[in-house]
Amino acid sequence: MEDAARLLQLVVNGAAAGCIYGLIALGFVLIYKATEMINFAQGDIMMLGGFFAFALIAHFGLNYWVGALIAILLTAAFGFALDAVVLRRVIGQPQFAVVMLTLGLGFIFRAAAGITWGYDSVGFETPFTNRTINLHGLILGQDNVSIIVGTVLLCGVLYLFFSRTRLGVAMQASSQNQLAAYYMGIPVRTVFSLIWAISAGVAAVAGILLSPVSMIDVNMGFLGIKAFAAAVLGGFGSIPGALVGGVVIGIVEQLAGYFLPAGFQEVTSNVALLATLILRPQGLFAEIAGKRV
Amino acid sequence: MRYLFKTDYRQDTTLWRHSGDLFWYGLLSIVLLVIPFVLSEFYVGELGGVFVFAVAGVGMMLLAGYTGLISLGNAAFLGIGAYTDAILLTHGVPLLIALPVAGLFTGLFGIAIGLPTLRMSGLYLAIATLAFGSIVGTVFQKWDAVTGGFDGFPVPAPDIFGVPIQNATGIYYLSLAVLVIVLWFSANLLRTPLGRAMVAIRDSEISAQSIGINLARYKTFAFALSAFITGLAGALFAHYVRFLAPDAFDVLLSVQFVTIVFVGGLGSLHGVILGALFVRLLPQFIAIIRDDLPWGIGRMPGLEPSLYGLVLVIVILFEPGGIYGRWIKMKRWFQAYPLKRRTSFRRQKSYARSERLR
Numbered sequence: 001m002e003d004a005a006r007l008l009q010l011v012v013n014g015a016a017a018g019c020i021y022g023l024i025a026l027g028f029v030l031i032y033k034a035t036e037m038i039n040f041a042q043g044d045i046m047m048l049g050g051f052f053a054f055a056l057i058a059h060f061g062l063n064y065w066v067g068a069l070i071a072i073l074l075t076a077a078f079g080f081a082l083d084a085v086v087l088r089r090v091i092g093q094p095q096f097a098v099v100m101l102t103l104g105l106g107f108i109f110r111a112a113a114g115i116t117w118g119y120d121s122v123g124f125e126t127p128f129t130n131r132t133i134n135l136h137g138l139i140l141g142q143d144n145v146s147i148i149v150g151t152v153l154l155c156g157v158l159y160l161f162f163s164r165t166r167l168g169v170a171m172q173a174s175s176q177n178q179l180a181a182y183y184m185g186i187p188v189r190t191v192f193s194l195i196w197a198i199s200a201g202v203a204a205v206a207g208i209l210l211s212p213v214s215m216i217d218v219n220m221g222f223l224g225i226k227a228f229a230a231a232v233l234g235g236f237g238s239i240p241g242a243l244v245g246g247v248v249i250g251i252v253e254q255l256a257g258y259f260l261p262a263g264f265q266e267v268t269s270n271v272a273l274l275a276t277l278i279l280r281p282q283g284l285f286a287e288i289a290g291k292r293v
Numbered sequence: 294m295r296y297l298f299k300t301d302y303r304q305d306t307t308l309w310r311h312s313g314d315l316f317w318y319g320l321l322s323i324v325l326l327v328i329p330f331v332l333s334e335f336y337v338g339e340l341g342g343v344f345v346f347a348v349a350g351v352g353m354m355l356l357a358g359y360t361g362l363i364s365l366g367n368a369a370f371l372g373i374g375a376y377t378d379a380i381l382l383t384h385g386v387p388l389l390i391a392l393p394v395a396g397l398f399t400g401l402f403g404i405a406i407g408l409p410t411l412r413m414s415g416l417y418l419a420i421a422t423l424a425f426g427s428i429v430g431t432v433f434q435k436w437d438a439v440t441g442g443f444d445g446f447p448v449p450a451p452d453i454f455g456v457p458i459q460n461a462t463g464i465y466y467l468s469l470a471v472l473v474i475v476l477w478f479s480a481n482l483l484r485t486p487l488g489r490a491m492v493a494i495r496d497s498e499i500s501a502q503s504i505g506i507n508l509a510r511y512k513t514f515a516f517a518l519s520a521f522i523t524g525l526a527g528a529l530f531a532h533y534v535r536f537l538a539p540d541a542f543d544v545l546l547s548v549q550f551v552t553i554v555f556v557g558g559l560g561s562l563h564g565v566i567l568g569a570l571f572v573r574l575l576p577q578f579i580a581i582i583r584d585d586l587p588w589g590i591g592r593m594p595g596l597e598p599s600l601y602g603l604v605l606v607i608v609i610l611f612e613p614g615g616i617y618g619r620w621i622k623m624k625r626w627f628q629a630y631p632l633k634r635r636t637s638f639r640r641q642k643s644y645a646r647s648e649r650l651r
Contacts, residue, residue: 032416038416038419038420086606086610089610090609090610093609093613094361095416096357096361096363096419097555097609097613099363099365099416099419100363100551100552100555100605100609101605101606101609101610103548103551103602103605104601104602104603104604104605104606104609105602105606106602107548107598107599107601107602107603107605108599108602108603108606110598110599111596111598111599111602112599225423225424225427225544228420228423228424229424232417232420236417262435263431263434263435266431267427267428267431267432269424270424270425270427270428271424271428273420273421273424274409274421274424274425274428277409277410277413277417277420277421278409281413281417
């Protein structure tokens with residue numbers, strides 16, 4: 001019983017961490033599906049979202065929910081501007097130019113956050129901090145549960161948005177075929193910028209949900225590397241795949257930390273990534289078929 | 294403006310296009326040889342560091358600039374080369390054997406990472422090499438039986454035929470020699486069918502394949518070669534820093550290598566040198582002007598990575614040819630004066646290219 005409860009706790013913790021990976025990976029996938037770019041700065045955008053929330057809630061004393069909402073909107077606006085001002089210029093350049101560009105942007109964001117908010121870890125009071133739920137002897141932190149619930153809610157909202165609203169369908173259309181979307185009168189450029197906005201907003205949600213579990217600091221963007229594993233495992237073109245991949249990576253990482261000697265936990269996600277690329281490059285949820293010449 | 298009249302077929306295969314090249318390169322070699330007698334030890338040491346990074350940059354350039362494969366894991370290759378060299382030297386192997394062995398051993402890792410990643414397109418490759426790099430970095434930290442872990446690993450001072458190489462001048466000449474050999478080798482390689490095949494793969498994989506280039510073989514070769522050269526650079530790096538710390542070989546170092554090739558200019562060996570000068574001397578430059586900067590910018594932590602990032606962004610957005618590309622443009626401007634046209638170097642309008650099934 002003791003072991004089973006411990007194991008279950010590990011799984012829940014892993015799933016919570018995995019949801020964060022999944023949310024970051026979701027941002028990768030949204031952008032990749034639309035523009036075939038990979039945003040290496042996604043983790044740093046999450047960091048910015050976390051810091052926005054910190055500034056609004058801890059400095060300006062806003063209510064948690066209001067502050068979080070404004071932080072998400074701010075980050076989304078930032079994502080929109082990023083695409084409209086910077087990323088749009090490199091369309092058509094070799095893909096690794098985009099990789100390096102976003103890596104460089106990530107460094108700049110990190111420095112900017114460091115200047116503005118300092119290099120120490122910060123946190124703010126949330127309704128979930130240091131509270132637990134007791135389910136028949138199974139003790140779960142509310143912070144972890146809030147991550148899982150928040151992710152599920154966000155996915156529901158995104159699902160409804162993409163399938164029911166006019167704009168969501170337009171986004172799907174531009175992701176599938178830019179030219180046809182242009183012909184149908186969709187303002188593809190604006191739609192792409194909006195997709196960047198959504199993925200930045202999702203990253204901000206991840207940052208805010210993560211803040212009660214681990215503090216916000218300048219280097220939290222390195223979680224983005226683990227999120228790559230999630231996205232690759234899920235097949236890099238599939239939105240449910242990214243989330244499932246994230247949860248799998250999170251749980252496996254927790255279990256590896258528990259059962260294997262020290263040092264293995266850090267490499268788990270990377271090993272999973274390489275293994276996926278070697279054994280099943282199309283990922284668990286293949287949506288993109290092989291390249292046809 | 295100089296016009297080249299070709300009167301002999303051998304002119305197509307010489308390394309020097311004309312006597313002017315020979316003159317300037319000769320002058321450069323003389324200057325480089327006398328520098329240690331003129332400059333102070335500090336600057337000689339810094340230049341030695343530039344040479345080490347330039348060797349690693351050549352490895353990166355052959356991979357990214359000439360074969361079009363991006364690697365964010367070259368710091369791992371540098372680390373493998375450094376530790377191999379240091380461990381061999383502690384076991385009493387002479388430097389002239391340890392250096393190439395370190396390169397070859399790293400080359401094996403290059404093949405090992407190159408083979409499974411061949412099927413991947415540019416983006417997946419970047420991610421996979423990033424993962425490889427961070428796995429190797431963790432191994433350096435945790436496998437303390439071999440690498441000494443966080444206690445670090447002291448590198449013994451090497452000697453060549455009884456001449457000890459320990460001060461900055463020794464490292465300077467050693468890395469200069471390796472750099473010249475590597476550059477000479479690469480310049481020649483790029484004129485062989487092998488090098489042309491690499492360039493063809495960069496420009497279009499599909500057309501390269503259709504003219505009979507075996508993609509798998511040449512890509513693996515490019516990876517192995519890049520790893521080999523980076524391994525050599527790693528061995529030099531070990532002597533340059535004299536004490537190996539496992540966290541030196543992180544993603545930031547890989548990003549520095551990529552910065553070298555991007556800032557210097559993709560697809561040119563000249564660019565490697567310019568890029569290495571930039572990447573190595575920028576921190577020194579910042580250190581010099583640090584106190585004169587307004588608003589305390591100079592004492593800001595994290596200034597250097599952000600500057601690398603900023604320069605990278607500016608170069609990619611505004612001058613994809615890098616420093617060398619800008620130099621070529623300036624040279625043409627003077628040569629063609631006053632006939633420069635605004636369209637001379639206009640970039641072609643480019644459209645999003647899809648790698649997806651449509």
